[in-house]
Amino acid sequence: MRRIAVLAGPVFAAGVAMLAATGMAAADKLEDLKAQGFARVAIANEPPYTAVAADGKVSGAAPDVAREVFKRLGVPDIVASISEYGAMIPGIQAHRFDAITAGLFMKPERCSAVAYSEPILCDAEAFLVKKGNPKGFKSYEDIAKDTTATVGAPGGGTEEKLALNAGVPRERVIVVPDGQSGLKMLQDGRIDVYSLPVLSLNDLKKKSGDETIEVVAPVVGAPVYCDGTAFNKNDTALRDAYDAELAKMKQSGEFAKLIEPYGFSAAAAMSTSRDKLCAAQ
Ligand code: 6CS
Numbered sequence: 001m002r003r004i005a006v007l008a009g010p011v012f013a014a015g016v017a018m019l020a021a022t023g024m025a026a027a028d029k030l031e032d033l034k035a036q037g038f039a040r041v042a043i044a045n046e047p048p049y050t051a052v053a054a055d056g057k058v059s060g061a062a063p064d065v066a067r068e069v070f071k072r073l074g075v076p077d078i079v080a081s082i083s084e085y086g087a088m089i090p091g092i093q094a095h096r097f098d099a100i101t102a103g104l105f106m107k108p109e110r111c112s113a114v115a116y117s118e119p120i121l122c123d124a125e126a127f128l129v130k131k132g133n134p135k136g137f138k139s140y141e142d143i144a145k146d147t148t149a150t151v152g153a154p155g156g157g158t159e160e161k162l163a164l165n166a167g168v169p170r171e172r173v174i175v176v177p178d179g180q181s182g183l184k185m186l187q188d189g190r191i192d193v194y195s196l197p198v199l200s201l202n203d204l205k206k207k208s209g210d211e212t213i214e215v216v217a218p219v220v221g222a223p224v225y226c227d228g229t230a231f232n233k234n235d236t237a238l239r240d241a242y243d244a245e246l247a248k249m250k251q252s253g254e255f256a257k258l259i260e261p262y263g264f265s266a267a268a269a270m271s272t273s274r275d276k277l278c279a280a281q
Contacts, residue, residue, distance in 0.1 A: 029238040030073060033098060038077040039070050042088045042097040044154070046179055046196070047203045048262035049103035049121060049227075052082065061121055061262040065246070066101040066229055068258060072245045084177065086156015089113050092232050099242075103197070105158050105225035111278030115239045116228035118246055119277060121259065122268035123197040123225065124218035125159060127151075128186055128205060131212050137193055139220040140166030152176040152191040159195035162222055179204045186213060195219070199263045226269055226277055 033039050043050035043063060050060035058080040067078050078101070083091055088100045092114055103121050104110065127137055135146055143149045144167035151168060153159035155175040163173045174191050176182040182194040183204055194201070198217040205215050218224075231239045249255040256266035 029098075029235045030075070030241055033070070033075045033238075034073075037075075038079045039066070039075050039098040040096070041066055041078045041080050041099050041101045042083040042091055043080045044085060044088075044102045044178075045082050046103065046154075046200050048199055048264075049197075050080075050101070052080070061259045061264050062101040062103050062227065062229070064258050065120055065249075065255070066099060068249065068254070069229075069242055069245045072248075073241055084156060085154045085158075088156075089230070092230060095232065098231075098235075100230035103227045104230055105227050106274065106277040107158070107225070108278055110230070111274070113233070114230040115233050115236050116230050116274050116278065117239060117242050118274050119226035119228055119269040119272050120246070121227045121264050122272070123199050123264070125162065125195060125222040125225075126198040126201045126215050126217035127219060128182070128194040128196070128201045128213055128215055129192070130186070131214050133214065133216055135192060137216065139222070140168060140195075141221065143172075143193060144168045146192075149192045150174055150190075152182045152185055152194040154196070158225060162219075163195065166221075183208055183210075183213075197225070202263070224268070226272060228274060228277075 041063060043058065043060065045052045048060055049062050052058055063078060063080060070078060081097065085104065088102060088104055089110065091097050092100055106116050106119065129137060135149060137143055140163045143151050143163060150172045151163050152174045153163060153176060160173055160175065164170065176185060176194065179196070179200065185191045186194045187210065201215045205213060229242060246255070250266065250270055259266060
């Protein structure tokens with residue numbers, strides 16, 4: 001009986017009020033965004049996932065999908081901020097963004113930190129190396145075994161984690177802020193490999209026009225990942241509304257029309273699910 005008395009006391013009432021407030025705030029998040037007139041999204045500027053043109057125009061498969069879904073939800077536009085991958089989740093948790101639309105791959109540790117939509121962009125991992133792949137790198141383990149080899153990867157990104165987990169010592173995993181920096185570091189011989197998803201490196205190599213480098217893909221032993229749009233953990237009502245519109249676009253073929261010109265496969269995203277991708281391996 002005593003336990004019930006404690007539960008019914010002022011502490012319990014405050015807890016209920018807080019939960020209600022959180023719940024109500026989350027449910028009103030979509031209304032807030034409609035009133036705001038835009039959703040603040042985090043991107044990385046890594047084509048074809050995300051791109052910012054010289055005039056500031058934001059494109060890329062992830063923002064294009066988000067812009068269309070938000071429009072259908074009554075939020076007219078998106079406003080993007082460029083962020084390092086490793087800063088995106090802390091940013092959404094601190095409410096600096098309303099959504100992450102950057103190709104942030106779903107992995108169990110991320111799934112516990114944010115509320116992901118259903119899958120959107122899927123891709124394998126790749127290496128950018130000197131022409132002929134002189135050190136014969138096919139996996140992150142190969143890089144680990146070569147005691148002088150260095151690999152560049154985004155800070156807080158999947159490729160950094162894969163290299164470290166494969167046994168590449170911290171001092172040989174070089175944090176690279178963006179694609180152009182990674183390309184230059186490889187060309188100058190400051191890193192032996194630059195690792196990003198396949199479509200990102202194909203885009204970078206093609207635009208570089210440099211025939212002294214090549215893409216090795218897929219990285220042996222690395223999974224195919226898929227991203228989703230990521231929301232604050234408390235914004236599940238917004239995430240669910242987003243998923244409902246995304247599902248309609250997948251069914252109508254509009255989803256494929258948006259992402260396939262960028263090289264992504266709609267079938268790949270539709271063949272899996274958030275539950276599968278977030279399940280601990
Ligand atoms: O989700 C990630 O961590 C990775 N996603 C992309 C699209 N590029 C690199 C990054 O490490």
